[in-house]
Amino acid sequence: MNKQSYELLGISETATDEEVTARYQELKKKYSEDRFLEGEAGNEAARMLNKIDVAYNEIMSERKETRGKEDNSSSYAKVDAYIREGKIAEAQAVLDEFNERPAEWHYLQSVVFYKKNWITESKKQLEIAIQMDSSNEKYRTAYNKLKEKIDYDKKQADAAHGQGGYAQGTYSQGEGAPDYDTQQQQMGGGFCEQCATCCACNMLFNCCMNACCGCN
DSSP: OOHHHHHHHTOOTTOOHHHHHHHHHHHHHHHHHHTTSSTHHHHHHHHHHHHHHHHHHHHHHHHHHHHHHHHHHHHHHHHHHHHHTTOHHHHHHHHHTOSSOOHHHHHHHHHHHHHTTOHHHHHHHHHHHHHHOTTOHHHHHHHHHHHHHHHHHHHHHHHHHHTGGGGGOOOOSSTTOOOHHHHHHHHTOSOOHHHHHHHHHHHHHHHHHHHTTSOO
8 A cells, every 4th residue: 555645645544535535635726726826835836736646546546456356356256156056157157247357267267167068168268367377376286187187088088989889889698798897897887997097087176176266
């Protein structure tokens, strides 16, 4: 907070906007009249008139910025709560109301997209968040976990594709049919080591996104 600006206007930092404006107008009227005085008194009044204009504008701009941050923080908390409750449409609606979209907005949009299973869009939003705030560890952690999940899912898809239609085939019990364990593994019915790894990967990323979803 710019204490010098408040001191120049002769008001407290706890003064309301109305009190700040009233004091500014009072001083502006005084120095506007005094600037026509002869000699140094008139010159000093003109200088003070300029100073109080600067001080008033700085105070009001700072207050506006602070209120904007507080409003954003409240809205981010609302989005976070909706995500945790599984109310994804409501979370998206709050995000859509933002006029300014800083890094935290893109991060939360990424989480919403992920919950919708829009993985590519989620990754893009995380990349934007990192570009805007490259030092944020929360964004980088979420991005790295998402990349791990994407890479793992791709490997699993490639492996399944490599098996061709064999993994999707059905077998009648009889001569030449695979045993039960082999058939279950090929058709995805068994909880094999790869399945366990896949589940662990997804659970880890979900936990990461949920844990990181708190507002700054």
